[in-house]
Amino acid sequence: SYELIQAPSVSVSPGQTASITCSGDKLGDKYACWYQQKPGQSPVLVIFQDSKRPSGIPERFSGSNSGNTATLTISGTQAMDEADYYCQAWDSSTVVFGGGTKLTVL
Amino acid sequence: QVQLQEAGPGLVRSSGTLSLTCAVSGGSIDSNNWWTWVRQPPGKGLEWIGEIYHSGTTNYNPSLKSRVTISIDKSKNQFSLRLTSVTAADTAVFYCARTGYMSGRYFDYWGQGTLVTVSS
Numbered sequence: 001s002y003e004l005i006q007a008p009s010v011s012v013s014p015g016q017t018a019s020i021t022c023s024g025d026k027l028g029d030k031y032a033c034w035y036q037q038k039p040g041q042s043p044v045l046v047i048f049q050d051s052k053r054p055s056g057i058p059e060r061f062s063g064s065n066s067g068n069t070a071t072l073t074i075s076g077t078q079a080m081d082e083a084d085y086y087c088q089a090w091d092s093s094t095v096v097f098g099g100g101t102k103l104t105v106l
Numbered sequence: 107q108v109q110l111q112e113a114g115p116g117l118v119r120s121s122g123t124l125s126l127t128c129a130v131s132g133g134s135i136d137s138n139n140w141w142t143w144v145r146q147p148p149g150k151g152l153e154w155i156g157e158i159y160h161s162g163t164t165n166y167n168p169s170l171k172s173r174v175t176i177s178i179d180k181s182k183n184q185f186s187l188r189l190t191s192v193t194a195a196d197t198a199v200f201y202c203a204r205t206g207y208m209s210g211r212y213f214d215y216w217g218q219g220t221l222v223t224v225s226s
Contacts, residue, residue, distance in 0.1 A: 001168060031210030035152075042201060042219055043152065048212035086152050090211035093165045095142070095154035 002091040004098035011104045018074040022087030032070035108133040110217035124189040128202030140205035145198040
């Protein structure tokens with residue numbers, strides 16, 4: 001079965017750029033998307049189709065996908081961006097989530 | 107603005123059947139979207155359960171396929187999840203979500219989630 005691998009945690013200083021990666025076999029041939037989830041809340045879509053931002057998502061969130069890796073980049077990271085981030089892709093009529101990355105802003 | 111609301115028992119007996127419904131408002135379940143169930147065990151990550159289209163076509167997570175049924179009721183604008191032979195490992199927050207219109211699968215609207223605990 002298809003797997004998406006994420007680092008369990010990433011730390012970033014306020015105002016700096018955070019990069020969260022998601023690895024999967026030939027992931028660049030599929031569409032990847034990203035969700036932000038804060039404690040006690042439902043996930044929120046922040047990037048879809050590799051690099052598109054839904055309405056209402058700040059411009060500091062961007063995405064890319066090539067080869068075996070999709071990347072979520074948060075520029076000028078703010079304290080409010082501290083959350084769990086999940087990548088997701090679709091393979092053979094099956095949706096797959098990455099294990100999630102906890103972003104700490106300190 | 108599309109809204110989704112999960113409903114169902116918060117406690118299910120081990121070996122029993124978990125049943126949840128997701129009521130959709132602000133949009134038609136007969137639209138060009140797939141409708142999805144996702145779960146999240148306490149302190150863990152997201153797991154896709156399966157999806158249904160308004161035609162009744164379904165796709166399921168292979169690891170759960172033998173125990174899962176997702177159905178749709180267009181007259182009530184809702185869809186449902188049924189998970190049989192539950193164990194403590196099925197304890198989770200269950201979310202329903204809508205798949206977006208564009209290519210690929212991505213979930214643009216989510217319900218608030220409902221915690222289901224499986225007890226012995």
